Amino acid sequence: xxxxxxxxxxxxxxxxxxxxxxxxLNAADRLxxxxxxxxxxxxxxxxxxxxxxxxxxxxxxxxxxxAGDKPDSVREMADSLISEGVNGDTALCEAAASAxxxxxxxxxxxxxxxxxxxxxxGYRTDHDTRGRATSAxxxxxxxxxxxxxxxxxxxxxxxxxxxxxxxxxxxENRVAGVLAYSExxxxxKLLLTAHVILATGGPALIYEASVFPESQQGMxxxxxxxxxxxxxxxxxxxxxxxxxxxxNVSGSYQQVLPRYVSVDAxxxxxxxxxxxxxxxxxxxxRLSFLKGYQWPFDVRKADASSKIDLLVQAENLKGRRVFxxxxxxxxxxxxxxxxxxxxxxxxxxxxGAMQGTPFKRLMWMNEPAVKxxxxxxxxxxxxxxxxxxxxxxxxxxxxxxxxxxxxIPGLYAAGEAAGTFGAYRPGGSALNATQVGSMRAAAHxxxxxxxxxxxxxxxxxxQAEEALRGLAFGGDPEETGALFRREMSRCGAHIRDLxxxxxxxxxxxxxxxxxxxxxxxxxxxxxxxxxxxxxLVTQRAVISAMLAAAEVYGSTGAGLVSDGKGGHLAHRExxxxxxxxxxxxxxxxxxxxxxxxxxxxxxxxxETVWKKYRERTGEDxxxxxxx
Ligand SMILES: Cc1cc2nc3c(=O)[nH]c(=O)nc-3n(C[C@H](O)[C@H](O)[C@H](O)COP(=O)(O)OP(=O)(O)OC[C@H]3O[C@@H](n4cnc5c(N)ncnc54)[C@H](O)[C@@H]3O)c2cc1C
Numbered sequence: 001x002x003x004x005x006x007x008x009x010x011x012x013x014x015x016x017x018x019x020x021x022x023x024x025l026n027a028a029d030r031l032x033x034x035x036x037x038x039x040x041x042x043x044x045x046x047x048x049x050x051x052x053x054x055x056x057x058x059x060x061x062x063x064x065x066x067a068g069d070k071p072d073s074v075r076e077m078a079d080s081l082i083s084e085g086v087n088g089d090t091a092l093c094e095a096a097a098s099a100x101x102x103x104x105x106x107x108x109x110x111x112x113x114x115x116x117x118x119x120x121x122g123y124r125t126d127h128d129t130r131g132r133a134t135s136a137x138x139x140x141x142x143x144x145x146x147x148x149x150x151x152x153x154x155x156x157x158x159x160x161x162x163x164x165x166x167x168x169x170x171x172e173n174r175v176a177g178v179l180a181y182s183e184x185x186x187x188x189k190l191l192l193t194a195h196v197i198l199a200t201g202g203p204a205l206i207y208e209a210s211v212f213p214e215s216q217q218g219m220x221x222x223x224x225x226x227x228x229x230x231x232x233x234x235x236x237x238x239x240x241x242x243x244x245x246x247x248n249v250s251g252s253y254q255q256v257l258p259r260y261v262s263v264d265a266x267x268x269x270x271x272x273x274x275x276x277x278x279x280x281x282x283x284x285x286r287l288s289f290l291k292g293y294q295w296p297f298d299v300r301k302a303d304a305s306s307k308i309d310l311l312v313q314a315e316n317l318k319g320r321r322v323f324x325x326x327x328x329x330x331x332x333x334x335x336x337x338x339x340x341x342x343x344x345x346x347x348x349x350x351x352g353a354m355q356g357t358p359f360k361r362l363m364w365m366n367e368p369a370v371k372x373x374x375x376x377x378x379x380x381x382x383x384x385x386x387x388x389x390x391x392x393x394x395x396x397x398x399x400x401x402x403x404x405x406x407x408i409p410g411l412y413a414a415g416e417a418a419g420t421f422g423a424y425r426p427g428g429s430a431l432n433a434t435q436v437g438s439m440r441a442a443a444h445x446x447x448x449x450x451x452x453x454x455x456x457x458x459x460x461x462x463q464a465e466e467a468l469r470g471l472a473f474g475g476d477p478e479e480t481g482a483l484f485r486r487e488m489s490r491c492g493a494h495i496r497d498l499x500x501x502x503x504x505x506x507x508x509x510x511x512x513x514x515x516x517x518x519x520x521x522x523x524x525x526x527x528x529x530x531x532x533x534x535x536l537v538t539q540r541a542v543i544s545a546m547l548a549a550a551e552v553y554g555s556t557g558a559g560l561v562s563d564g565k566g567g568h569l570a571h572r573e574x575x576x577x578x579x580x581x582x583x584x585x586x587x588x589x590x591x592x593x594x595x596x597x598x599x600x601x602x603x604x605x606x607e608t609v610w611k612k613y614r615e616r617t618g619e620d621x622x623x624x625x626x627x
Contacts, residue, residue: 008188008464012453013158014038015195015445016178018165018219021051022141022434023415024199025148026101030442032155040158042165042180042191045215046149050201050416051141051434053213057251057369059140060125060133061105061112062428063098067119072130078599080128081429084557085232085422085579088599089402094420094429094436101435102134108147111136125427126296133428138372141431163189165219166530167467168196168226168411169460174451175226175410177460179467183527190464194451195410197441198223199434202394202416203538205531207493208485211241211248211390220417221537223398224589229407230582231419232396233545233591235557238297238494240309241390242324245376249324249387250295252369254288256353256361257333257344259325260308261384262315270320271331276311281332282339284308288330289344297389297494298424299555299571309389310560313495316388323384326359389494393430395421395557396545399581403444404437407583410451412441422579423557447617465518470533472517477528481535484508488539495568496546496561505543508536541589545582548591552578 015036017027020043028041047053065072077095082088102120106112112134115121125133136143152159162184169177169190178191203220204212224230241248262270273284290305297309312322329335335356337348348354353361359381362370373380397419404412413419414437416430454460473480484504491500515533523529550561554569561569577596582589 008190008461010190010192010457012038012192013040014193014453015197016191016193017041017197017199018178019043019049019199019201019415019417020046020145020149020159021049021199021201021415022144022148022431023051023201023417023438024197025145025152026435027197027199027414027438027442028157029148029151029155030439031446032152032157034442034446036442036446040160040191041152042160042163042178044162044164046159046161048215050204050212050216051145053215054141054211055139056248057138057366058135059138059431060135060428061102061140061431062125062128062132062426063102063134063432064095065122065130065132066099066102067115067121068131070130072132075599076130077132080130080132080426081421082577082599083127083422083424084553084577085235085596086420086577087579087597089597090400090420092599093402093440094433097436097439098432101432101439105144105147105435108151110140110143110147126293127424127426132426138368144431160189164527164530165200166222166534167464168222169463169467170226170408171454171459173409175408176454177463179464181526181530186522186524188464188522190457190460192453192457192460193410194453195412195445195449197438197445198398198406198411198413198417199415199438200417202397203534203542204391205481205535206485206539206542207391207489208482209243209388209390209489209493211239211246211392213246217531217534218417218538219534220394220397221534221541223406223411223413223417224541224582224584225537226408226411227584228411228413229399230397230541230545231399231579232422233419233542233582234549234559234580235395235422236391236493236559237393237395237425238309238389238391238558239295240291240312240387241392242373242378243386243388243390245373245378246390247372248295248392249385251292252362252366253324254290254292255344255347256326256358256365257285257289257330257340258358259328259330260284260288260312260322261325262318262320262322264320270315272311272315273308274331276307285330285333285340286342286344289347296392297558299557299560302560302568309494312387313389317490321386322388323386325384326362326380327357327382327384329357391489391493395419395423395425399579400437402440403448404441405444410449412444414438414441468519469517470512470515471519471523471526471529473511473515473529473532477525477532480511481528481532484511484536484539492539492543492546494558494560496550496559497564498547498550498561499564501543501546505540508540508543512536512540541582541584544589544591545580548580548582548593552580552593
């Protein structure tokens, strides 16, 4: 046995939650409430991850409408959550439990605003018809993690902080252990367990151009390597974001009409939107205004507002950096905005934002937006803001059923690690999904699972030894990772170049194979190596799904497939709603399309539901609100 394994510490918990974002902390809180005593949260950093560190203008939470005179229903909300590739049962669960989860957060002190009558007045977000969105401000998800962490600590749930899980171990066809490493302690830990809730967030580490916080990397490849089925890995959300300080440049940052500028290696500036819209230079200005509320890249808008994203990427591919300049108006726009017509003109006139420069308009409309950049050392009054088209959210992930159970017994996935979305999702539904998925996984473990941890660690120790293979990368793992991230952003983000993706996949496989050797001792850069392996494995799985998606749909959702001749493939409707499932078979990823599970139909009788509920939970349910 290698040196490291002779010293490995082994601990046992019936349930291990991996991750301390909105999903992980909620899973632990719910499990504790439901009486799970043998439980821990394992996190690579309690303050790391997307929930704790990301935000936006008005970070949105999406739930059933709870104000006003417009009717809403669970079924209608489920329908809004369904787009290409979404299963009806998980959509129904996310809709059904949205109000329950939202009120729980309110109860824990997250400050979602009410009017003087107690109504949670909402607003409309993208792909929403009912004004279901609400917000606790720019840092809604951070506030959620703080409230949930307080609860988890108050209930004395053990938090193993600073431990990176890097391998899921299985035994007798179910999950049985987690192998983790602490860089600080230079030690491995083996957690023997019967249930794992994977709440490791989105696999942010696969892209260079990213608005995920730097502390979020994810560990999706770990589930794929364990044999879990993945769904819709090709579906992502990309949009324009600043790079020095990672923040989406949506909302007022676009509506004040900044000048778009690209800069050559020799410092020459190009107002590239003017060249692109030479027939009507004001068209570029109008479309950039629409980016304010049509932020995510959308293939359906490739000839409308999403054309701006394509033009930004085209400048980057020429080796130019792209900036928003708030100091000067776009050249076609008159300083008194007299030639600004249509929606943009009407909006700026109505909001009184007719000042002579984008910066002055931004100060008028949204001064905190200016202060935010100042707080991060960027003065929009004096300097230009570098932007790119960045990955923001993974709509796909580990495939789950209506209890957020994966294809491996005992292994659940919740939050962004789980793939419950498809081509589109209403803004704010990701945060709702973190709460509903983790709650349902916790309830399933508490009420329906009989699994217990194995008492014999030997078979798992043998697997742990095996897990330390495949990390013998030559060269600097950070540099190798950066190289493949750059390539993925170039050919496998919102524009997908199939021949480059196939070549990238060959390179990824070669690099992974080159690392296939046993480790005799723990290298000092083990953390970087396990991250690199996860990145490369995840990239291979995502590429497999992207190639399959191009065959099934042509261009899809957030991914425009280039035809290799300067154009792109049109979207094809396959005639039914399909989910693309990716799974490792014989060392290779295989992606197959299956019809999506429909929204469950049929009349529900209270008495029947009540009987089944009592059977499932084993009690009358007078103090349990979450099954
Ligand atoms: C800029 C931006 C704006 C957004 N705005 C919105 C919005 O307005 N509305 C909305 O609904 N969604 C929004 N999202 C998406 C939403 O914030 C995320 O989907 C959500 O916060 C993810 O929560 P999570 O708990 O699943 O994962 P995270 O919050 O990312 O947590 C993952 C956790 O796992 C830990 N972890 C990861 N790997 C390991 C490992 N191997 N071992 C141990 N621990 C590990 C991390 O440290 C972290 O604690 C936005 C995202 C971004 C980037």
